[in-house]
Amino acid sequence: MPPAKKKMVIDQVIQQIEHLPTLPHVVMRVLSMAESPKISAIELSKTMDQTLAAKVLKMANSAYYGGRERNINSIQHAIMIVGFEAVKEIILTTSFFHTFHDARDVQALQPLWQHSMECALIGKRLAWMYRYDSLDEAYLSGLTHDIGRLVIQQYFSDQYWEIEEKTKAGKDLVEAEKEVLEMTHADIGGKIAERWRFPANLVDSIAHHHDRGWTVNPVLGKILYYADQFILGRLVFPSMLEAFSQEGMNYPATWDASDLASVEQILQEEMGKAQSMFSLATDKSPKTNSSPSA
Ligand SMILES: [Fe+2]
Ligand SMILES: [Fe+2]
Structure with a gap:
């Protein structure tokens, strides 16, 4: 896309954010x-x-x-x-x-919604495990972190399909978004979170949930990042704990192997809960289990 057209699209994205509920x-x-x-x-x-x-x-x-x-x-x-x-x-x-109940194509959004629900539940559990102050912040960051994808999917369908084509050909989602829009769904999400007047640490965690460039509160950012990676299947439970500890975050020292096994089981149960909770919250029964790559 020529630079002038890209600039126009960016302006339109910013305008669209202003019009979101x-x-x-x-x-x-x-x-x-x-x-x-x-x-x-x-x-x-x-x-x-x-x-x-x-x-x-x-x-x-x-x-x-x-x-x-x-x-x-x-x-x-x-x-x-x-x-x-x-x-x-x-x-x-x-x-x-x-x-967002009257979003244009609610059916097409179901995998994204379900992923957000899973991220809220897992993020809250990780926040509890790593003693983050506000479980509600962790929950809300999971729920809203991919809202930028909704904006692209609902309001910029040409660009959305262009991005889809690139990811199907093997390109990383964030790279594809940069090529097509010069901004990512995380950038867009951060701007929406600002418009919603979320606290700065929540804005930061959403805006940087892919590039890890947190500047306000890396703890919330890491919780959201690892919840997302876990749900996308890029990290399994033991290696997630290892990654957390390499970043200086540790679960309570008194926990033994059986405590960790219980936590692993709880995380799996939360993933199962997400579908029922999503159906209840939207009054719809999701048909598909396909998940987004966000
Ligand atoms: Fe994402
Ligand atoms: Fe995500």
């Missing part, structure tokens, strides 16, 4: 809870519109959360029954998918 306010409320733990369930409910609140309660009542015969009818009730951690996950997940 913003995430519901409740997402930032959940994130700020680490600093203000006194935010109450009632306050959380007040920041959600009725449609979103109904979706959250529907998910909390689902069989997935063990709710076959109960009727959770408020956020406060949901916290009592399924626990605060689960309710925060439900709110973040539902808010994200609710924001």
Whole structure:
């Protein structure tokens, strides 16, 4: 593509980012809870519109959360029954998918959505394992890290197919994006995260989830990076631990081999959970297990 045309495409991408919907306010409320733990369930409910609140309660009542015969009818009730951690996950997940439920081609986005769901769940587990301060940040970074791919896929289909052709021919995804757009889905994701007013460490982790060029908080960046690599099958469990320790990050010293075996099992279970959670959050049953290379 000639340089002038590329410049035009970059401008269009930036414009498109400005027109993307913003995430519901409740997402930032959940994130700020680490600093203000006194935010109450009632306050959380007040920041959600009725449609979103109904979706959250529907998910909390689902069989997935063990709710076959109960009727959770408020956020406060949901916290009592399924626990605060689960309710925060439900709110973040539902808010994200609710924001993009009328994306142009939801069906084509399913592998990407499912991958994001897996990354949220695995990222949160890794954050817990490596004692990162905010599990919610890790969860949200996983959920949103490939949002730049949505922008390319939904709004720049010519470039999207050009990138697809290059990756099918064996080119690395990020390299292909640079050739076609002169920017990557991670660059685009970082700009979207800025527009959503995410904290700087979340913006940083999303913008650099491929090039590892973190400048704000490498710990969150590494958690997201390794969660992504693990899900894409580029790293298996023992070598992931090794890679973390080479970067100066260590799991609790008291853990023995059986603890690690349990963690490995938990990570595998989380991957399985992702599909059910995704179906619940989007009210759709994914047909395919194919995964993106992002
Ligand atoms: Fe990616
Ligand atoms: Fe990814």
